[in-house]
Amino acid sequence: MNAPGQTISPSCSDCPIRHRAVCARCDSEELEQLEAIKYYRSFEAGQTIIWSGDKMDFVGSVVSGIATLTQTMEDGRTQMVGLLLPSDFVGRPGRDGAAYDVVATTDIVMCCFRRKPFEQLMDATPHIAHRLLEMTLDELDAAREWMLVLGRKTAREKIASLLSIIGRRDASLGTNGSSGPMVFDLPLTREAMADYLGLTLETVSRQMSALKKDGVIRLEGKRHVTIPDMGRLMEEAGDDSDGGVFG
Amino acid sequence: MNAPGQTISPSCSDCPIRHRAVCARCDSEELEQLEAIKYYRSFEAGQTIIWSGDKMDFVGSVVSGIATLTQTMEDGRTQMVGLLLPSDFVGRPGRDGAAYDVVATTDIVMCCFRRKPFEQLMDATPHIAHRLLEMTLDELDAAREWMLVLGRKTAREKIASLLSIIGRRDASLGTNGSSGPMVFDLPLTREAMADYLGLTLETVSRQMSALKKDGVIRLEGKRHVTIPDMGRLMEEAGDDSDGGVFG
DNA sequence: CGATGCATTGACCTGTGTCAAGCCCTGTGG
DNA sequence: CCACAGGGCTTGACACAGGTCAATGCATCG
Numbered sequence: 001m002n003a004p005g006q007t008i009s010p011s012c013s014d015c016p017i018r019h020r021a022v023c024a025r026c027d028s029e030e031l032e033q034l035e036a037i038k039y040y041r042s043f044e045a046g047q048t049i050i051w052s053g054d055k056m057d058f059v060g061s062v063v064s065g066i067a068t069l070t071q072t073m074e075d076g077r078t079q080m081v082g083l084l085l086p087s088d089f090v091g092r093p094g095r096d097g098a099a100y101d102v103v104a105t106t107d108i109v110m111c112c113f114r115r116k117p118f119e120q121l122m123d124a125t126p127h128i129a130h131r132l133l134e135m136t137l138d139e140l141d142a143a144r145e146w147m148l149v150l151g152r153k154t155a156r157e158k159i160a161s162l163l164s165i166i167g168r169r170d171a172s173l174g175t176n177g178s179s180g181p182m183v184f185d186l187p188l189t190r191e192a193m194a195d196y197l198g199l200t201l202e203t204v205s206r207q208m209s210a211l212k213k214d215g216v217i218r219l220e221g222k223r224h225v226t227i228p229d230m231g232r233l234m235e236e237a238g239d240d241s242d243g244g245v246f247g
Numbered sequence: 248m249n250a251p252g253q254t255i256s257p258s259c260s261d262c263p264i265r266h267r268a269v270c271a272r273c274d275s276e277e278l279e280q281l282e283a284i285k286y287y288r289s290f291e292a293g294q295t296i297i298w299s300g301d302k303m304d305f306v307g308s309v310v311s312g313i314a315t316l317t318q319t320m321e322d323g324r325t326q327m328v329g330l331l332l333p334s335d336f337v338g339r340p341g342r343d344g345a346a347y348d349v350v351a352t353t354d355i356v357m358c359c360f361r362r363k364p365f366e367q368l369m370d371a372t373p374h375i376a377h378r379l380l381e382m383t384l385d386e387l388d389a390a391r392e393w394m395l396v397l398g399r400k401t402a403r404e405k406i407a408s409l410l411s412i413i414g415r416r417d418a419s420l421g422t423n424g425s426s427g428p429m430v431f432d433l434p435l436t437r438e439a440m441a442d443y444l445g446l447t448l449e450t451v452s453r454q455m456s457a458l459k460k461d462g463v464i465r466l467e468g469k470r471h472v473t474i475p476d477m478g479r480l481m482e483e484a485g486d487d488s489d490g491g492v493f494g
Numbered sequence: 495c496g497a498t499g500c501a502t503t504g505a506c507c508t509g510t511g512t513c514a515a516g517c518c519c520t521g522t523g524g
Numbered sequence: 525c526c527a528c529a530g531g532g533c534t535t536g537a538c539a540c541a542g543g544t545c546a547a548t549g550c551a552t553c554g
Contacts, residue, residue, distance in 0.1 A: 071395045073485055079398040081391035092384055099388060126373055133380045137339055140383060141346060143390035144328035148318045150397035151326040151445025155542065190501060198398025203542055205502055221551095222501060238320055402510065437533060447511055452534055469518095469533065 011035070015111070020087035021061040022135065025127040033125070037117045043067075043104040050090070050102040058112045059091030065108025066187045069100045070195060080196040082139070085169065089135055093119050105187055150198045153238055158197040159207045160237035163217065167227055182227040190222075211236070258282070262358070267334035268308040269382065272374040280372070284364045290351040297337070297349040305359045306338030312355025313434045316347045317442060327443040329386070332416065336382055340366050352434055397445045400485055405444040406454045407484035410464065414474055429474040437469075458483070 012018060012031050023034055040063070043049050049067060050056060062084050069082035081100060084090060090102060093115070113121075122128050149161050170184045186193075190208075194201040211217045216236055218226040227233050234240075259265060259278050270281055287310070290296055296314060297303065309331050316329035328347060331337060337349060340362070360368075369375050396408050417431045433440075437455075441448040458464045463483055465473040474480050481487070 069391075071391070073395070073399065074487065075485075077399045079395040081394045094381065094384075100391070123373075123377075126370075126376070129373070129376060129380060130370075133376060133383065134341065136380060136383045136387060137341075140387045140390060143387060143394065144316075144318070144347070146394060147328045147390065147397055148320070148326040150394055152320065152324045189499095200543060201501080202503085202544080206542090209502075238322075240321065436531095448533080449512080449535085450510060453510095456534070 012038075015063070017061060017063055017087040017111075021111075022089050022128055022131050023061075025131045026125070027127070030125045030127055033121055034113070034128075037113050037121070039112055040109060041112055042107065042109045045104055045106050045108075047104045048101060049104055049108075049110070050098045050100075052098055052101045054098050055096050056091050056098045057115050059089070059093060059115055059118055060110045060112035062086050062088050062090065063109040063111050066105045067108055068103050068105055068192065068195075070103065071100055078195050079198060080192065081143070083196070089132065091115065093122055093132070105192065155197075155199055155203050155207050156210065156236065157238045158199060159193075159204065159211060160216070160233055161239070162193060162197060163211075163225065163227065164230070164233050164237050164239070167230065167233070182230055184225055186223045186225055259285075262310070264308060264310055264334040264358075268358075269336050269375055269378050270308075272378045273372070274374070277372045277374055280368055281360070281375075284360050284368070286359055287356060288359055289354065289356045292351055292353050292355075294351045295348060296351055296355075296357070297345045297347075299345055299348045301345050302343050303338050303345045303362060305361050306336070306340060306365055307357045307359035309333050309335050309337065310356040310358050313352045314355055315350050315352055315439065315443075317350065318347055325442050326445060327439065328390070330443070336379065338362065340369055340379070352439065402444075402446055402450050402454050403457065403483065404485045405446060406440075406451065406458060407463070407480055408486070409440060409444060410458075410472065410474065411477070411480050411484050411486070414477065414480070429477055431472055433470045433472055 012023065012035050015021075018024070023031060026034060041060075043065075052071070064086055067084040067090075068080050069084060070078050070080045072078040084102070090110070092099070122132070149158055153161060166186070167182045167184060171182065188196070190201045190204045193199075194204045197204065208217075208219070212219050215228070216232055218228065220226070259270065259282050262268075265271070270278060273281065288307075290312075299318070311333055314331040314337075315327050316331060317325050317327045319325040331349070337357070339346070369379070396405055400408060413433070414429045414431060418429065435443070437448045437451045440446075441451045444451065455464075455466070459466050462475070463479055465475065467473070
């Protein structure tokens with residue numbers, strides 16, 4: 001617990017997640033109201049942002065960086081239940097207690113709102129509630145897609161699924177030219193991947209090696225991944241290889 | 248509960264799911280508007296209500312009966328991603344295509360709304376949107392809880408988890424006196440249980456037998472279950488045995 | 495330099511899947 | 525009334541994917 005501290009608030013209009021976050025649909029007047037109650041907080045990689053069961057007195061959006069949502073059983077088994085990327089929303093209006101641990105995987109900046117004022121604002125401005133509904137429905141779809149991965153896919157397919165999801169996200173953020181091989185850095189350790197996939201880190205490591213040996217992926221160092229053929233990867237993931245848009 | 252088809256509309260005020268469904272928060276005027284666009288449909292056990300990928304021109308609520316939400320891979324592996332009980336909502340405003348198969352497990356009655364009028368109504372009446380957000384957040388929590396079950400629990404724990412969920416639901420519908428052993432009928436075949444739990448039906452069967460042998464449950468016939476000690480069952484499920492309310 | 499944290503690899507074990515036989519109902523038709 | 529077929533379920537024998545335990549490699553950091 002050292003210095004996760006306030007940062008100066010840049011204006012919402014310059015915000016990198018302006019049109020993807022909860023505030024996406026707000027008009028300029030609504031934005032002012034939000035701006036009045038917002039504040040930034042940053043956390044270092046590895047810090048726990050919220051402890052499951054703790055009182056949640058704020059909600060907010062990830063501005064930059066990555067965090068994970070995890071559940072832990074008494075004996076220590078843990079399952080990641082969500083991956084929070086820039087623009088994703090954290091917290092649940094209408095509930096005090098946090099249901100999951102939220103942990104910063106990289107250094108992270110969050111745009112926070114105290115919960116009560118935010119809830120009032122939500123009641124007053126349908127644009128916020130509407131956008132939140134939309135985002136929640138998307139997350140529900142993602143969670144259900146993940147249920148198929150967890151329940152029915154083999155270890156190799158699970159790894160391929162994770163890589164293709166991360167790859168697609170990076171593509172949608174325009175990091176890559178849309179043609180040619182896809183290249184990105186894994187934002188997760190082997191252990192975090194295992195927690196996401198319901199595997200052990202040894203199995204993750206073995207399957208990464210296997211995919212590499214079979215030419216499905218290339219690895220430089222432990223984290224830097226190249227995917228020469230996205231279609232091939234999606235076959236390995238057991239998905240329809242024809243890259244349907246989504247949902 | 249026989250012929251699939253339209254049924255006479257009873258008034259919303261007599262509706263058994265009046266204060267749990269999307270319409271829960273509507274005032275009488277809003278209810279009238281909903282009433283104007285609603286219609287009932289019934290389906291027989293085993294019928295597919297919606298095919299994944301099909302155009303969805305309606306949304307609606309389960310009034311009575313049980314349905315499942317499932318995803319299927321090309322090679323036939325299937326995973327249940329949701330269990331729809333009375334008052335649960337089906338369909339996603341703002342999207343044409345269904346993302347999952349919806350199958351009636353028992354005979355079922357649904358209260359349907361054509362999608363477009365419903366969406367308009369949703370924009371006009373915040374009570375509906377608000378309630379839908381609340382329900383979607385609950386479903387998201389349930390999906391995430393299920394991710395832990397799928398990813399990290401053993402077969403025995405999975406079975407115990409499923410039984411305890413079904414048991415708790417039945418209790419919340421007041422079927423049981425809140426004390427004494429809990430008794431209910433399984434609404435699912437062994438195969439459906441397997442699809443829910445990410446197991447094979449053989450493993451489900453074996454673990455049911457094991458739980459029975461160990462006195463955790465009692466079985467009369469294949470479906471009628473008695474749970475003499477709920478705390479014991481929850482230990483078997485790997486959950487905190489102190490029956491905390493919920494999330 | 496050793497220490498520390500992540501990752502890889504190997505050897506072995508076990509829980510769950512697979513394949514196959516057979517049981518118990520219920521319903522149907524001779 | 526019996527025979528029989530079919531669906532749901534149970535049980536057994538065996539195989540294998542993935543877990544467990546343990547050793548080692550490879551950076552980075554003080």
